[in-house]
Amino acid sequence: xxxxxxxxxxxxxxxxxxxxxxxxxxxxxxxxxxxxxxxxxxxxxxxxxxxxxxxxxxxxxxxxxxxxxxxxxxxxxxxxxxxxxxxxxxxxxxxxxxxxxxxxxxxxxxxxxxxxxxxxxxxxxxxxxxxxxxxxxxxxxxxxxxxxxxxxxxxxxxxxxxxxxxxxxxxxxxxxxxxxxxxxxxxxxxxxxxxxxxxxxxxxxxxxxxxxxxxxxxxxxxxxxxxxxxxxxxxxxxxxxxxxxxxxxxxxxxxxxxxxxxxxxxxxxxxxxxxxxxxxxxxxxxxxxxxxxxxxxxxxxxxxxxxxxxxxxxxxxxxxxxxxxxxxxxxxxxxxxxxx
Numbered sequence: 001x002x003x004x005x006x007x008x009x010x011x012x013x014x015x016x017x018x019x020x021x022x023x024x025x026x027x028x029x030x031x032x033x034x035x036x037x038x039x040x041x042x043x044x045x046x047x048x049x050x051x052x053x054x055x056x057x058x059x060x061x062x063x064x065x066x067x068x069x070x071x072x073x074x075x076x077x078x079x080x081x082x083x084x085x086x087x088x089x090x091x092x093x094x095x096x097x098x099x100x101x102x103x104x105x106x107x108x109x110x111x112x113x114x115x116x117x118x119x120x121x122x123x124x125x126x127x128x129x130x131x132x133x134x135x136x137x138x139x140x141x142x143x144x145x146x147x148x149x150x151x152x153x154x155x156x157x158x159x160x161x162x163x164x165x166x167x168x169x170x171x172x173x174x175x176x177x178x179x180x181x182x183x184x185x186x187x188x189x190x191x192x193x194x195x196x197x198x199x200x201x202x203x204x205x206x207x208x209x210x211x212x213x214x215x216x217x218x219x220x221x222x223x224x225x226x227x228x229x230x231x232x233x234x235x236x237x238x239x240x241x242x243x244x245x246x247x248x249x250x251x252x253x254x255x256x257x258x259x260x261x262x263x264x265x266x267x268x269x270x271x272x273x274x275x276x277x278x279x280x281x282x283x284x285x286x287x288x289x290x291x292x293x294x295x296x297x298x299x300x301x302x303x304x305x306x307x308x309x310x311x312x313x314x315x316x317x318x319x320x321x322x323x324x325x326x327x328x329x330x331x332x333x334x335x336x337x338x339x340x
Contacts (some may be wrong), residue, residue, distance in 0.1 A: 094190055
């Protein structure tokens with residue numbers, strides 16, 4: 001008869017094998033998920049800094065719901081056309097139209113409504129008590145759009161700001177990050193209603209070759225379980241930017257050493273246009289790249305891989321798209337920088 005002690009020893013010897021097996025299954029599962037999600041150019045996402053705005057564009061960030069221009073009503077499309085027409089008539093560039101559309105989508109869902117918070121009215125929810133005009137004026141779409149664009153023009157360097165920052169500077173909303181949700185949809189409308197394919201002028205952020213994306217992601221995933229050590233660049237330990245450095249080095253792309261510099265080492269795309277292989281960043285002030293303190297590699301399908309912090313090894317995990325520190329632009333390494 002086998003003693004309980006011998007059974008316990010046998011089970012103890014099996015535990016490492018079970019752990020290794022589970023680790024392999026996790027690795028293979030993520031690999032299959034990424035394969036089905038696609039690499040590089042196969043992604044269906046699009047946004048203001050991607051190559052086009054087709055149906056299926058994500059408004060706001062992967063995983064937050066899909067909205068495209070074909071889902072809008074005739075009323076909404078007419079109001080969008082009015083906003084674009086007013087912007088054109090004022091001699092403003094397509095980026096201004098995009099800011100106006102994203103703002104109106106957030107404020108009123110592109111509907112000329114006669115109600116709102118306190119005395120807010122119309123497409124842009126402008127308040128007569130705050131000097132935007134009379135109730136009859138702010139519910140006139142042409143007047144409302146004109147006032148919005150006049151205020152936008154008064155913002156110093158508005159055309160160099162991210163869309164969501166420009167919109168918030170004009171509107172001073174209690175929900176300043178909400179405008180970013182609608183950049184993808186606004187980009188579609190500018191393309192379909194005004195025949196402008198690249199309203200931000202940032203078409204340089206082209207798709208990475210599939211082989212480059214696959215190599216970088218495969219390397220990063222293969223390093224899971226290795227410890228985080230500040231300043232480490234492998235092969236036995238990594239910090240966040242050290243992992244990105246070696247992952248893209250394996251794919252033939254050479255990144256700067258630290259996360260703040262890696263942010264500028266490629267073309268920028270809004271989170272709505274993120275593709276596998278793009279870099280995501282955290283910053284203490286999400287709108288100030290100088291405060292970036294962490295970098296992660298987007299895998300697709302709402303997953304990322306990172307070297308997180310001391311005490312936590314290299315790992316993959318779901319992306320928290322609602323993280324208040326998540327920088328609104330991702331970096332596509334190795335492609336030409338752009339003014340997104």
